Amino acid sequence: MDWSVIAEYYPRLLDGAWTTLQLVVLSGVIGVILAVPMALARLSPNRWINIFPYTYIFFFRGTPLLIQVFLIYYGLSQFEVIRESILWPFLREPYWCAIITLALHTTAYIAEILRGAIQAIPKGEVEACRVMGMSKFTMYRRILLPRAFGIMLPAYGNEVILMLKGSALASTITLLDLTGMARTIIARTYTPEEIYIAAGVMYLVISWLFMIFFKMLDRVFNRHRLA
Amino acid sequence: MNKWLKAGALAVATLASTAAMAGDKIRIATEGAWAPFNYVNEKGQLAGFDVDIANALCAEMKADCTVVAQDWDGMIPALRVRKFDAIVASMSITEERLKQVDFTDHYYSGGLRFMGAKGKVLDTSKMGLKGKVIGAQRSTVGGQYLEDKLSDVVKVKLYDTQEAVYLDLIAGRLDGAISDELPTYDWLKSDQGKNFEYKGEPFAKNDKIGIAIRKNDALKQKFNKALQAIIDNGTYEKINAKYFPFPIY
Incomplete structure (x- = not known):
């Protein structure tokens, strides 16, 4: 083992870790925003409304993330229409392709987690809202969604950490995330053990940061349990 | 016993x-x-x-x-x-x-050689490459040349396979690519590669x-x-x- 390569290359690994962090946070935020209407539509008793989220979730949960990354990066670019559209400046960049794919992928999972959480809210609380005379919109905005966020937090934290690891697939489309950077360094130094260990430690640190963050969120959303 | x-x-x-x-x-x-x-x-x-x-x-x-x-x-x-x-x-x-x-x-x-789309000028001198997006396969002589000699002027993109480099050339994400001359020779004759050509002379021929x-x-x-x-x-x-x-x- 030659540990000096880590000393030499860790600034570049940190660059990669920064890209990884951006991928996970940006796609995670977009994912949550898209997941709310998706979960609500999924809960609708109207078939014509819930068929769309159902199909969407079926597709994104049922296919490997790697295939989705390839389809969006290499697949879309095969079409002349797309290459000439206004979206091309974004779709041209591996960075945005990775964020779009990760966001679409995690949306499907978050929507399912959120749907489960909404359904897990005790019936009494829903009835209490109705007794108060709340409209459906107020009920969701003030009671059900905040409650559901509290319930889903542990599962959502889990999903974010899964996405952190899934983001390594961005390295297959030329993005220099933590994994991509590690592979590029190894291509030069031929020291896979040392560099992968260093990259692994950085992934651990990032997921540890996420765990702390979710613990803090838990204190806010579930403060009723602390008392 | x-x-x-x-x-x-x-x-x-x-x-x-x-x-x-x-x-x-x-x-x-x-x-x-x-x-x-x-x-x-x-x-x-x-x-x-x-x-x-x-x-x-x-x-x-x-x-x-x-x-x-x-x-x-x-x-x-x-x-x-x-x-x-x-x-x-x-x-x-x-x-x-x-x-x-x-x-x-x-x-x-x-030896190595640049390639790019037919009909588009690709000046392969270091000055001419300024600001271009150039691809190569990771962990190859071409990829290393790109990182060592040109990374200060071009945007380097490294791929897992040579086939992925070709795909992105076709997609128009790359202005050019560096590769070993011989495998490219075959690809340029193929249906996929017919809109591309060598740019500049071969180099690093040893x-x-x-x-x-x-x-x-x-x-x-x-x-x-x-x-x-x-x-x-x-x-x-x-x-x-x-x-x-x-x-x-």
């Missing part, structure tokens, strides 16, 4: 004989994504110049060889941990690689391609002897002619 001795002797004999047999069994790795040198054919088998050379060498050595596919950037680490015994995958003999593995004598020579083996492995001498033999008896020339109308040794 005697019985145990016999059993022990038998075990030692068995071990010894498998060791002797293992000497004739050689596992050879290639990439399978570097046409026409190594690729996967319609039948799903590994084929190409490298594979033909490997088979010819094995026939010459009367060895029992299996050719396996391995991702390019894990090639040398996998050789070192004995996943296979030799790499016949168009690997250039470089100083950095020589620190990790040994090479046989070279079995062909190459590129020698050899077979990588673990350090101090006796296979080196065996391969070298066999290589000389297939060059002398004309087998090499036949394989060469199958892929290129000019000698590549």
Whole structure:
């Protein structure tokens, strides 16, 4: 083992870790925003409304993330229409392709987690809202969604950490995330053990940061349990 | 007591004989994504110049060889941990690689060259490349040249396979790519590559391609002897002619 390569290359690994962090946070935020209407539509008793989220979730949960990354990066670019559209400046960049794919992928999972959480809210609380005379919109905005966020937090934290690891697939489309950077360094130094260990430690640190963050969120959303 | 001795002797004999047999069994790795040198054919088998050379060498050595596919950037680490015994995958003999593995004598020579879309100007001088997006396969001589010599002026994009470089050329994400001249020669003639051409002259032409083996492995001498033999008896020339109308040794 030659540990000096880590000393030499860790600034570049940190660059990669920064890209990884951006991928996970940006796609995670977009994912949550898209997941709310998706979960609500999924809960609708109207078939014509819930068929769309159902199909969407079926597709994104049922296919490997790697295939989705390839389809969006290499697949879309095969079409002349797309290459000439206004979206091309974004779709041209591996960075945005990775964020779009990760966001679409995690949306499907978050929507399912959120749907489960909404359904897990005790019936009494829903009835209490109705007794108060709340409209459906107020009920969701003030009671059900905040409650559901509290319930889903542990599962959502889990999903974010899964996405952190899934983001390594961005390295297959030329993005220099933590994994991509590690592979590029190894291509030069031929020291896979040392560099992968260093990259692994950085992934651990990032997921540890996420765990702390979710613990803090838990204190806010579930403060009723602390008392 | 005697019985145990016999059993022990038998075990030692068995071990010894498998060791002797293992000497004739050689596992050879290639990439399978570097046409026409190594690729996967319609039948799903590994084929190409490298594979033909490997088979010819094995026939010459009367060895029992299996050719396996391995991702390019894990090639040398996998050789070192004995996943296979030799790499016949168009690997250039470089100083950095020589620190990790040994090479046989070279079995062909190459050089680098730029390529880009027909009808678009690509000035391949360092000044002319300023601001361009240039791709190459990660962990290749071309990729390293790009990082070492040009990363201060161009935007470097590194791919896992050469095929992915071609895909992104077609998609228009790259202004150009650096690759070994010979595999590109084949692609430019293909349907996919017909809208692209070489840009500029070949460079880094002292590129020698050899077979990588673990350090101090006796296979080196065996391969070298066999290589000389297939060059002398004309087998090499036949394989060469199958892929290129000019000698590549």
